[in-house]
Amino acid sequence: MCILKLNPLLLEENISLAPLTTFRLGGPARFFVEAKSIGDVQEAATLAQSKNLPLFVLGGGSNLVVADSGWPGLVLKVAIPGIERRSAEVEGKALFDVGAGESWDRFVSHAVIAQCAGVECLSGIPGSVGGTPVQNVGAYGQEVSETIASVQVLDLKEGRVRELCRETCGFSYRSSIFNTSEHGRFIILRVTYLLVPGGEPRIRYADLKRDFKDHKTIPTLAQTREAVRHIRALKGMLIVDGDPDCQSAGSFFKNPVISPDQHQDLLNRVEAKGLTLPSYPVLEQNKKVSAAWLVEHSGFARGYGFGHVGISSKHALAIVNRGGATAAEVLALKDHIQQRVEEIWGLRLEPEPVMVGF
DSSP states (O other), X not given: OXXXXXXSOEEEEEEESGGGSSSOOOOEEEEEEEEOSHHHHHHHHHHHHHTTOOEEEESSSSSEEEOTTOEEEEEEXXXXXXXXXXXXXXXXXXXXXXXTTSBHHHHXXXXXXXXXXXXXXXXXXXXXXXXXXXXXXXXXXXXXXXXXXXXXXXXXXXXXXXEEETGGGTOBTTBOGGGTTTTTTEEEEEEEEEEEETOXXXXXXXXXXXXXXXXXXXXXXXXXXXHXXXXXXXXXXXXXXXXGGGSEEEEXXXXXXXXXXXXXXXXXXXXXXXXXXXXXXXXXXXXXXXXXXXXXXXXXXXXXXXXXXXXXXXXXXXXXXXXXXXXXXXXXXXXXXXXXXXXXXXOOOOBOSEEEOO
16 A cells, blocks of 8 residues: 655545445555545645546545445545534524534434434434535435535535535435536535424424324424434445444435326336335325336245345345355346336336446
């Protein structure tokens, strides 16, 4: 390993990326830099451009599949810290400025302790704050875009730091300009969230409703956070040391968003097999179908094995590294699942993780 001293950055060479991801697989980065300030990010981006190095921005590593060959250019890990609550509120809502390198779950915990509602159902999601706007992270009836006021970015095209308002970010289901129309243009530096002081938790998701069905009073934010983390742990979606189901990228496929004609075709296929499509009100109101149900009813039960990879024993949507897995094995299983689901149900599942170096 070669380490070159920039000012004030350390440029490292041939750094393994597997330990920096929750999947624990993939090859090395040719060059690697950890940036703890906006200035660091600007310097690293300038270096990549001046040396014509492909640039990949790494956050918490929780939603990635890194190729076995690794990344041929510069991997920039954004580690900008900080959680600051502004003194002034906006229309009764509190503003929190959060560094892109902060742990997302640490920020959620901070918000819950501060009695500010809006992100409590997003508890336990691994990764960093900077990754949340990219895929408009969502779970248990909440999406992060509902609370984002603005995103501070380094615009690589214009070479300057900018502030993008929520509307400019183009949020939709698991999507934003950061992973679609403007992919690769912006590096997220800081995110500003609008939360509701003293607000009530959102108990819309079926799992949460069941958890609180015997509750005589409205659950607190802290109780909601604890329940969400417990539910995620049962599904292998909470990072727990020693749990074999935790070496994954979380949910590997997005819930398909389908048209009325596609939905009717799916119902016809389901009925022809003597099955019943389960009712998920949170999904149905957005014309979405459960990807987990499609996977499980295509021959991929929980615990399904496929060489060194397999399906989580706790959740059908998680492809897991059983130990010593390669990215090629992950993609082979992904392709197998996609093919079977399309053959049986007529729907093409779209992967959720970012594919790096392929």
